[in-house]
Amino acid sequence: MRVLIVEDEARLARNIAKALRETTLYAVDIATDGEDGLHQGLSNSYDLIVLDLMLPKIDGLEILRGLRGEGRRVPVLILTARDTTQDIIRGLDAGSDDYLTKPFDMGEFLARCKALVRRTYDRPSPVVHVGELSIDTAGRIVTLRGQRIELRAMEYRLLEYLALRAGQVVSRTEILEHLYDFNAETFSNVVEVHISALRRKLEAGSPYALIRTVRGQGYVIGEGPA
Template sequence: MRLLIVEDDANLNRQIGEQMQAAGFACDHSHDGREALYLGEEYDYDLAIIDLGLPELDGISLIRQLREKNRNYPMLILTARDAWQDKVEGLEAGGDDYLTKPFHPEELRARVQALLRRAHGLAQSKMHFGTLTIDTDAKAVTLNDRAVELTGYEYNTLLQLALNRGKTLSKAQLTEHLYAQDFDRDSNTIEVFVGRLRKKLDPDGSLNLISTQRGLGYRFNLEPTDS
């Protein structure tokens, strides 16, 4: 999953990026509101972390303008302001949650995970598809109650497909959610990731886990189950 981090404090921006990357996210960074507005309009992020006190364009205006442009991904507000009016204004502008500085890294991670679950209609961290389970908090996959070892990119490819089950995702769409802006992307590697997933999770094709839609992309075919 790919995040946009908008924070003018360079050290804090870097620290948040390191924390989120350690949690398995790809991250783009911006230090002012104008650049963030461009990035937020240009790319389909999974979530944005936005400080309110930004140069060039303040965080409230940034959130409002992104919402006006129909950018509907979750937005987590960071604020050093304790006044409840500032928090209410941020939420009314289109923010989904807020975190007051200073904050603990684990709280930031938990709020990000909760917003992502909510955005995809998940009540809990585990998604069950018959004998296949994806734990979005632990970033772990089990099949027939046995852990399956996946690389970060393999897991994120599987997760994007599962969250969009029944839909065909192009290589370009998958690539947008897997890599940060400054990463040397090659959409052909998506074929490699999908091939590895099939080999590890559905080697005989009996699950019909991921199908190829020729010229269009890939589709996750399993339906969710209660357990």
């Protein structure tokens, strides 16, 4: 999952990014003014945008209208010091999905982020089942036939993304877009490397493949087009 934080308080943005990277293992981009925020929001495919309202250059609500005007469905969480009911109503009416006022609790903020991402992928339950595999996205716990599987951060990110889109063919470009932030160093076969590592851990001793490769298109987990 990849998140854009539009926040002019650089240290606050850094703290949120740190918490998101460490806890939910999301990839995080930061924009410190409205102009940059709108540009990044339009040019990259994010799974969530955390938006401050009072921003230099372009106001937060303007960014929101710009995104919705361009037909972007990305969930937006407004994170602001404006806490009156009118502000909240205005924010939600402008097309945001959630509203949180500063100062906020980091745990609550993270939980809301996860909930918004679940809804985007139409997965109301925090536990995703794919065959004998179950992934608890809230606690980041992966179990296969009741057996807990330890995954590296990048492996978990990849599995979570594929599992949320179970049954669909996910292209290599999509994986790169949704799992790596703007500054991440990627090498040409990075996706293949992590896919094979996942397969080693999940398909050990199993007669059939959990993750299948659709030649020329990408990867699919679970039941799907052969």
